[in-house]
Amino acid sequence: MLVKNPVLKGFNPDPSLLRVGEDYYIATSTFEWFPGVCIHHSKDLVNWEIAAYALTDDTELDMTGIDMACGIWAPNLTYSEGLFYLAYTIVYTNRARYKDTFNFLVTAPSVQGPWSKPIPLSKSGFDPSIFHDDDGRKYLVNMTIDHRADTIRFSGIDVQEYDPKNKVLLGNPVRVSRGTAIGTSEGPNVMKHNGYYYLVLAEGGTEFNHCATVLRSKSIWGPYAENPHNPIIKSAGQENCQLARAGHAQVIQGKDGNWYMAHLCSRPIDKCSILGRETAIQNVEWTADGWFKLSKNNQSMPEITFEIPYDTEQKIDKSAFVDFFDGKIPLDYMTLRKSFTSNGISVKKGALLIKGGASVMSKYFQGLLARRQQSMYCDLSTAMNFEPRHLNHIAGLLVYYNCDNHYYLKMTKDDKGKLLCVSSLVNMQLEDSVSIYIEDSISIIYLKAEIRGKELQFYYSTDSVNYNKIGDILDMRNISDERIAGNGFTGSMLGVNCSDCQGDGIEAEFLYLDYKEYE
Ligand code: 6LW
Numbered sequence: 001m002l003v004k005n006p007v008l009k010g011f012n013p014d015p016s017l018l019r020v021g022e023d024y025y026i027a028t029s030t031f032e033w034f035p036g037v038c039i040h041h042s043k044d045l046v047n048w049e050i051a052a053y054a055l056t057d058d059t060e061l062d063m064t065g066i067d068m069a070c071g072i073w074a075p076n077l078t079y080s081e082g083l084f085y086l087a088y089t090i091v092y093t094n095r096a097r098y099k100d101t102f103n104f105l106v107t108a109p110s111v112q113g114p115w116s117k118p119i120p121l122s123k124s125g126f127d128p129s130i131f132h133d134d135d136g137r138k139y140l141v142n143m144t145i146d147h148r149a150d151t152i153r154f155s156g157i158d159v160q161e162y163d164p165k166n167k168v169l170l171g172n173p174v175r176v177s178r179g180t181a182i183g184t185s186e187g188p189n190v191m192k193h194n195g196y197y198y199l200v201l202a203e204g205g206t207e208f209n210h211c212a213t214v215l216r217s218k219s220i221w222g223p224y225a226e227n228p229h230n231p232i233i234k235s236a237g238q239e240n241c242q243l244a245r246a247g248h249a250q251v252i253q254g255k256d257g258n259w260y261m262a263h264l265c266s267r268p269i270d271k272c273s274i275l276g277r278e279t280a281i282q283n284v285e286w287t288a289d290g291w292f293k294l295s296k297n298n299q300s301m302p303e304i305t306f307e308i309p310y311d312t313e314q315k316i317d318k319s320a321f322v323d324f325f326d327g328k329i330p331l332d333y334m335t336l337r338k339s340f341t342s343n344g345i346s347v348k349k350g351a352l353l354i355k356g357g358a359s360v361m362s363k364y365f366q367g368l369l370a371r372r373q374q375s376m377y378c379d380l381s382t383a384m385n386f387e388p389r390h391l392n393h394i395a396g397l398l399v400y401y402n403c404d405n406h407y408y409l410k411m412t413k414d415d416k417g418k419l420l421c422v423s424s425l426v427n428m429q430l431e432d433s434v435s436i437y438i439e440d441s442i443s444i445i446y447l448k449a450e451i452r453g454k455e456l457q458f459y460y461s462t463d464s465v466n467y468n469k470i471g472d473i474l475d476m477r478n479i480s481d482e483r484i485a486g487n488g489f490t491g492s493m494l495g496v497n498c499s500d501c502q503g504d505g506i507e508a509e510f511l512y513l514d515y516k517e518y519e
Contacts, residue, residue: 002305003046003314005243005280006265010372011491012038013206013277014074014187016129017250017262020084024254025051025111026262026279027077027086031490032363032402033334036061036072037088039111044312045260045281050331052112054086056339060118061090063337065363068402069487070094071337073101074187074248076129080138083107087121087128087140094487097147101126103140105162119167124158127202131190131220138162139220140169141199143186154179157188157199159220176222179203180213180230187212187248190220194290199224200232202248206277206489207482209236210247211300212263214291227291231300233263233282238301243280244268246302251284251292256309259284259292265302267376269454272480275373276491281306318374323512325350332371333495333513337363344507345369351385352510356393356500361403361425367508370400370495373451375517380494381448383464385509388413392502396420397447399456400493401479404428408497409447409458409470411438420445422458422471426478427485433471438462444511449494451476 008015012028019025024042036055040048055061055072063071075088086106093100103126104118121128125144132138140162146155158173179185179201187202196216204211211234215224235246243265251261261282266273283295283306296303322330324347335343344355344367357367371380386395388411396410408423417440422433438445439462446461456474459467481488494515498508 001311002307003281004316005302005304005306006267006278007046007048007281008040008279009275009318010278010374011276011493012279012372013264013489014248015250015262015264015279016075016077016189017252017260018077018079019252019255020079022255025077027054027075028279029074029489030072030334031069032063032066032071032337033490033493034058034061034063034336034338035334037075037086039077041111044310045254045308046312046314053331054106054108054111054113054115055088058339058342063090066092066337067094067363068404069489074127076127076189078130078132080132083109084111085130085132086115087130089126089128091126097149097153099126099145101145103128103142105130121162121169122158122160122173124173127187129189130162133220134192138164139190141188141190143188144175152178152183154184154186157185157201174221176217176220177215177224180215180226182211182213182231189250191251196290198292200249200251203231204234204247206245206247206264208245208271210234210245210264211236212247212249216291229291229293232293233261233300233302235265235302238299241301242267242304243302245273245277246280258309259286260306261294263302266481268480268482269376270477272454272477272482273488274376274454274476274480274492276481277489283307317517319516321512321514323350324352329369333369334371334493336366336368338365340369343367350511352496352513354395354496354498354508354510356395356498356506356508359499359501360398360400360406360408360497363403367498368398368400368495370398370493371515373399373492373494375519376453377451377518379448379450379514379516381446381514382496383444383446383511384411384496385444385511386411386498387443388418388506389504390502393500393506395498395508396496397449397458398495398497399449399451399476399479400495401484401490405479405484407456407458407474407479409449409460411445420460420470422474424474436460436470
């Protein structure tokens, strides 16, 4: 049957695809969102669910104050002798030529954990992966950064042996490749097949010229020869290509014996990736000369479908109504930089309770809970119980890219009473809509964000039946990788927030979160 891409919709970049027996896993980057590293599970390559996050302790993953698009980059998930190995980078700085990239490894018997304490690896670059050779030896592979002004910044791929017993790197790193002429070489992962070590790279930068390439060698230490047919996947310049920005790939053999590639991609509207970078799968086949290529075409073009040799239902509806009566926050919902608890978020008596945190522009303590926008046609609605006492008490519904870019249907209070208004913050430019005053006697207010392609309209209701428009139609293209200033690595997130900018204590209660997709 044909399976529709992307398989992981919305903000799910840098996929690391793994099969262990009957089970498939994909780990994706989470950046400044917490918990760190989203691990998806599937039995059939078609239906994927979030199985776990690997990094759930914010004393070990402390991202307080880190910049937007820093944090967790490009995890790599592998398996060896009963243990999952997850290598990842915490990017603390990404400024001009410098990046502070702390690479770690955690291991666990199951993706649900318990995950080990982070084992520090190198800091020389990012996108670490672990390669387990069939003689039992293990290697760290990562890209490296050159901080000098006039050199190639993404300077090449290093390999260094890793000793799993003593949990240390051995010897010195060896520069095994400088990548291909395409450049911006990153995301290295190694696969061994028929005596060759295949080094798969993400190249071209993660924007519209992104691609993946492959090199091979008879030794892990090189020399690596380039595939004459590189790149193995690329969107740019392809006619009728429905998946843009394809690159950052990993190839595995499925349990059906066929070969599959997971890669990142995006589905932009007017060149704006509102859903961020997503994960798609392609069929792969080996060529007579021992390289691999996409099966369906000779142009390395990512396809909107891939084929599996069995039938199964593709359940695509991610709509979810969460009423918190089971006392849990579903895995779809994330916080910023720290855990729910550290951010003052809890579930009490069938409602989500958010203690007022810092403002929505803060990089420190935010009372904000959000989920990925996974369809271009969707709503998020909530019922909010909030009694602001002055202007510094703010709570409401957010369509959020990062601290500097979001749309916020918020409630606060001024001299005339409780009010609702829509704030639009686009690259730090703030505009507020006209205020709508709400009678004091109304304690529960219903809020809705309706997203239809590039248009966002907020609504409010005082009775949950009659919804009124509030504010103008807003441009979702501003909430995209391309329009935000700086690195656009995440994607649109939909959620709720409460800020206490007075410091005298305020909280907001949300009775449900209702996410609905229409496509
Ligand atoms: C990631 C790198 C990349 O570390 O973008 O597209 C960086 N590839 O591999 C951030 O996602």
